[in-house]
Amino acid sequence: MRRYGLAVQVFTGLILGIIVGAIFYKNPAVVTYLKPLGDIFMRLIKMVVVPIVISSIVVGVSGLGNAKKVGSLGFRTILYFEIVTTLAIVIGLLFANIFQPGTGVDLSELSKGDISKYVETTHQVESNGHLDMIINIVPTNIFDSMAKGDLLAIIFFSVLFGLGLASLGEKGAPMQGFFKGVSDAMFKVVGYVMKFAPIGVFGLIGVTVSKFGIGSLVPLGKLIIVTYGAMIxxxxxxxxxxxxxxxxxxxxxxxxxxxxxxxxxSTASSETVLPRLMEKMEKFGCPKSITSFVIPIGYTFNLDGSTLYQALAAIFVAQLYGIDMPLSAQISLLLILMVTSKGIAGVAGLSFVVLLATLGAAGLPIEGLAFIAGIDFLLNMGRATVNVIGNALATVVVSKWEKEFDYKQNADCLSGLKRAA
Structure with missing residues (x-):
């Protein structure tokens, strides 16, 4: 397989995983032997994400030079994120109203999934309040945040550290060199990790298909088609x-x-490509200082695919139970999603937790999500892909907005792609 590109290898792993999962439907041996493959791959990815985010942000921010530049970059980045994610919510609501994926679905035909762990997380978030979520962005112990993979706290610390390093001038040069070395070394490590990607995808998909089966897609086929149609x-x-x-x-x-x-x-996880996405966007012409700032923040605040799905799924649940949602209620839903989708960024199982919090706030039955839990992995494949495309585009937009886009580098990159084709 070495002579084939990563895309071909991963796609082969995906197809083989679907075949094996379908053949050995509900067979516990699939979980026993394939689940470790997927788990190991996801652990390898999580292992490299934190050091890459810290080293890249520190190098990028210290390269910007001062707090004023960071403030300008931060304002434009968040403004763009807010506009585009709000647009995603509107598109989700429009598709749900036009195509009505929840009408005509017989609840007795649907099987329920377990959403208890998400309900528990939602209760914790609601009891703490969104103000506490903002407070928790500031870490009390950065090593604890690193161990938990708390990306918001890590980003906050890295930006401050980068600003402190920039203020040292020449004295900070050795430390800047150290973090540059860490960043370069970790990107090499990512290259080694990616060699295991096809096997990891095979394990992840095989277990999912074996657990839920192809047949579980039929009753909710309209929701799947409408969701992917909205995303496309x-x-x-x-x-x-x-x-x-x-x-x-x-x-x-x-x-x-x-x-x-x-x-x-294939993995339904945008985290698997975060390091390579940063590397590719630099090749596309975006400066490292902007790439290393926009993409990690975008992974918590610019989840276009997730916010679109959350809006669509909320209306789907209302339609499933025959609940009328007038325009005023849908405007309220939009405003609720604008808050909830940002307020609990970084929480595990984000999309489900946001949906549960949103349904509760909008007075919709949260148990409705149990009916779509079985196909959530399939929907998450699309959500994660749109999230990655959105963050890649955001990086280019902000680079051009800041007038730091390298047009020559971009032209060379595009010429290289044409020659490769």
Whole structure:
């Protein structure tokens, strides 16, 4: 398989996983032998994410030079995130109202999944309040935050550390060199980890298909089709218009990211490609200082695919139970999602936790989510892929907005892609 590219290897692992899972449906041996493969791959990815995020942000922020530049970059980044994620919520609501995926579905045909762990997390979030979530962005112990993989706290510390390092001038040069070395070394490690990706994908998909079966998709087929239709529309139309506005070769960018997009789709986790995404966007012409700032923050605040799905799924649950949602109620739902999708960023099982919190706030039955728990992995494959595309595009937009985009590097990258084709 070495002579084939990563995309082909991962896709092969995906197909083989589906076949094995379908053949050995409900067979406990699949979990016994395949689950460790997927678990090991996800652990390898989690192992490299934290050191890459810290070293990249420290190098990037210290390279910016001062707090004023960081403040300008931060404001423009968050403003862009808020506009695009709000647009994603609107698209989700529109598709849910136009195609009505929840109407005509017989509840007796649906099987329920276990959502108790998400309900418990939601109660903890609601009892602590969103103000506490903001407070917790500031870590009391950065090593504890690193151990937990608390990305928001890690980003906060790394930005402050980078600013402190920049203020030292020449005295900070040796430390900057150290973090640059750590960053370069970790990207090499990512190259080694990616060699295991096809096997990890095979294990993850095989276990999922074996557990839920192909048949579980039939009763909720309309929801799956409408969700993917909304995501494709959002990517082609909304991202396409943004690309046209900022003069970005959108399809060239997608072509460059094809390996990463197949990998994230296969694993249903955007985390698997975070290091490679940062590396690829630098090759596309985005400066390291912006790439290392925008992408890690985007992984918690710019989840376009997730917010679109959350809006669509909330209306789906209302339709499932025959609950009328007038325009005023849907506007309230939009405002609730604008808060909840940002307020609990970084919580494990984010999409389900956000949905549970949103349904509770909107007065909709939270038990409705149990009916779609079985197909959530399939939907998450699309959500994660759109999230990655959204963060890649955001990096280019902010780079151009800050007038730091390298057009020559971009032209060389696109020329290389054409020659490779």
């Amino acid at each position: 529309f959002f990517v082609l139309v909304c991202f396409g218009l943004i690309s046209k506005l900022f003069k970005i070769d959108f399809f060239g960018m997608l072509k460059m990211l094809k390996d990463e997009l197949i990998l994230v789709f």
